[in-house]
Amino acid sequence: MLRGLSIKNFALIEQLQVSFDSGLITITGETGAGKSLLLGALGLLLGKRADLSSVKDSSAKCFIEGVFDIAKYDLQPFFEEEELDYEEETIIRREILPSGKSRAFINDTPVTLQSLSGLGEKLIDIHSQHQTLEVTSSDFQFKVLDALAGADREIESYKRGLRLLKQKEKEVKVLIESQEEFNKEYDYNTFLLKELEEGKLKPGELPELEERYEQLNNIEEIQEYLSQSVSLVNAEEIGLSDQLNAIKANLSKIETYSGTLKELSDRIQSIYIELDDVNTSLQDEMEKLEADPEQLEELSQRLQLIHNLQVKHAVSTIEELIVIKDELHEKVSKTESLSDDIDKLKKEITTIQSQLDEVAVKIHDKRNKALPKLTNELEDILKALGMPNASFNASLELQEKYLSNGKESLEFLFSANKGGSFGELKKVASGGELSRIMIAIKSILSRYAQLPTIIFDEIDTGVSGEVAHKMADLMMDMSKNLQVFSITHLPQIAANGQSHYKVFKEDINDATVTQLKLLNEEERIKEIAEMIGGKDISDSALTHARSLLFN
Template sequence: MLRGLSIKNFALIEQLQVSFDSGLITITGETGAGKSLLLGALGLLLGKRADLSSVKDSSQKCIIEGVFEIKHYDLTRLFEEEGLDYENETIIRREILPSGKSRAFVNDTPVTLQSLALLGAKLIDIHSQHQTLEVTTNDFQFEVLDALAETYREIESYKRGLTLLKEKEKEVNSLIANQEEFNKEYDYNAFLLKELEEAKLKAGELAELEERYEKLNNIEEIQERLSGSIAIVSSEEIGVLDQLNTIKTNLSKIESFSGALKELSDRVQSIYIELDDVHLSLQNELEKLEADPEQLEQLSKRIELLHNLQVKHTVSTVEELIEISETLRQKVSKTESLTDDINELRNEIDRIKSQLDDVAEKIHKKRNKALPKLIEELEEILKSLGMPNASFNATLEMQEKYLSNGKEVLAFLFSANKGGSYGELKKVASGGELSRIMIAIKAILSRYAQLPTIIFDEIDTGVSGEVAQKMADLMMNMSKNLQVFSITHLPQIAANGQSHYKVYKEDINNTTVTQLKLLDKEERVHEIAEMIGGKSISDSALTHAKSLLHN
């Protein structure tokens, strides 16, 4: 509930600080005295956009601060989601700087207007004649019905399921779109993959193939060179081996004469052994050589294939072709598996829908049970508010479509006159009738739901006499469960307030300012008498005022 309000430098309000209690709080004052300024200031606390023109002195900062007791509102989760420090007594402050810039704070933590609006909607519910059209909306009608039907848990479960359903439907639609796109490329990708797979690519293969090809392609020259080299090494008398053997023999006969000669002899011996081994290797290589035109052609074709694939895929190595092959394999596999994924998702969507249908059916049964009770209570309250023939005809019809709060369409029809035809509230109910219907609904809601502070802004316009007293009693009953403000011109309602404030203007230092004052008993009698009979207060008006106040 709203415990305190402080306003500085706002419109005609220079400085105002006031505290509020629980129960029914009435605010009265002449037209133009500034009651709307209080609502304007509260609107800023609730997240409405600021306007520099509403600042009294544009060279000074405008500050509006509200103190709220929120321990009964179950708002800890909202505070956590918005990153705010929760306090049972929460302070909301709004500042408008001379530059026109606006700032908002919750418990001294800066917040955005969006966060402020989310919190404000949980703290204060302002209703004026212009806002009674809310009662004609299906969302509001369902909100009232669900409060009586106690469907909170089912609707929360339904909404979670609906969110999941939308996610899965979005996911399957995305997969279907991907499938259509992949299908366009599937044949081409599959062809490329098949071509690469048939090539049976191996890392490092190309270098090996090219080496073998070069050897076979130049076999005659290799044979000639090897044969010539063998002849040089091994021909009798003039061959290198024979000549080296002679050197080796000569040195072996003199190696004992000195260490140097011994070393030379050993070195020649090593060279002879190595050259003999080279001779054997040359012979082996020559023996292995065999012209093979068929293999040469196969190698040529294989190398050409690999080169063509590299050019086709704009790469320079077989390893890169292997990578492309793997990528294509994944694309083709993904396309082939998409159908299975889509079918699996569709099955999951069917399961979610089945669960949603079950929850929607439970909601429907609870609502159907509560609907007659809602109509009965509404009609009973409206009779006391001077609408004896008011009646409602409401139906709930299940739909195939999944709506935001169930699968039902609510037809909430109204007739103000006996024997009259039923029609939609917004079409057949007058402004005064809508005001009474709204206050009746709020009265019912106050018994079934934890409502925020309610402010009725002249919602009683056009009401008088016994009906005014009934409306006052209704507000009084509501105030047993929540804090109720009523800005009113009716003495009956003003007299019912447990606290009574008066808004008035006065001139201070040649400047008109708006003030708000908590009236004592004597001042209340005078104020209500003035509301009854005007400025010239008669004895009968005073007597009537005292009777309303039970003085």
């Protein structure tokens, strides 16, 4: 609900500050007095783009601020999503700087126009004869029907299911695309994997293979030099063993004469022991050596296999080949498992579709039950609004396709004349007829849903007499559930307002400015009398005005 509006330096409005109550608020004034300026200022407040040309004094800042009571609107989720401080009394501010730059604030937090517009559409709903095409859209018609059908729980369940269905369908599409891509490489990857698996590669085996190959490939040379080494150690008299033994005997005879000699004797003893151990190892190595042409060939083939794999995969170690093998295994396995994953997802999709179908039927049943009620109420209201022959022919038909709010199409046909043919609203209804249909729909909606503040901008144009009274009564009934503004030229509607404001122009300091004034009782009588009979107010006009106000 709009509690207060402040405007400064906007078009012909120099400075204006006004408070509003709940209920029906009527705004009157002569043509050109500036009623459209109020709507223009509200439009900026609700997210429309700013234009420096609308600023009264381009050297000063333009300022528009609205105070809203949003306690009943359940807007906490919106504020959380936008990361804004939630206040039951929320202040929206719009500024246009002399530079032309525009700024917007919600509860003193800077916001984008997108955020401002998102909140604005939840706070104020503006209707004029030129803005009634919404009533011809299928989405709006479903919104009205669903308000009467009471299918909110089912529709929310359906929407959750539809989101899940779209998610699963997207996952299947991605998997199928991956499968097609993997299938192109599957045969080649399988061949490469088989080749690597047959290689039975082991980490760290290459150095061992190369060493064993070198031994077998050079066995004769190794045997020759080992034999010569053993001979050098063991030859009589000239062998290393005998010579060291002789040195050891000589030193043992003199080692008692000094510590140094003793140390030398011990060192020779150690060398002798080490040489004896080396001699044993040389002989052992010689005994182990044996030519093995078959093993040599096997080693050669094994090394060649590893080398070929390294060249093919452009790597230098067995460990890298093993990594490639594991990656290929994962690709091949994934390709082979994709079919299972796709089948599993398709089964999930079938289950979700089945559940959605069940919910869609429940929604359809509730809508079908509410549809006659909606058309009957509309026809009754329109008869009171001067359209006695208005008639609707509405039907629902279940579709195969999953739509955003169910699985059905709504055909909402209209005829304004008795015996006339039915047609789509946007094709057969005039602007005045659409205006009355819209106010009738909003009247019905106000009884079943919490609506934002509604502003009717001269939506009563072309209406008079008893129909004007009926329209005034309709607005009055709506105002019991929500705040209603009516910018009107009809005295019947003006008199029904619980608050009555007048827009007028006056000259101040050689400048024309637009003002907005809350009328007291006597001022209302005079204003309504002028609306009835013109500037020259007659006694009968005053009497009529009083009867409208007090009856």
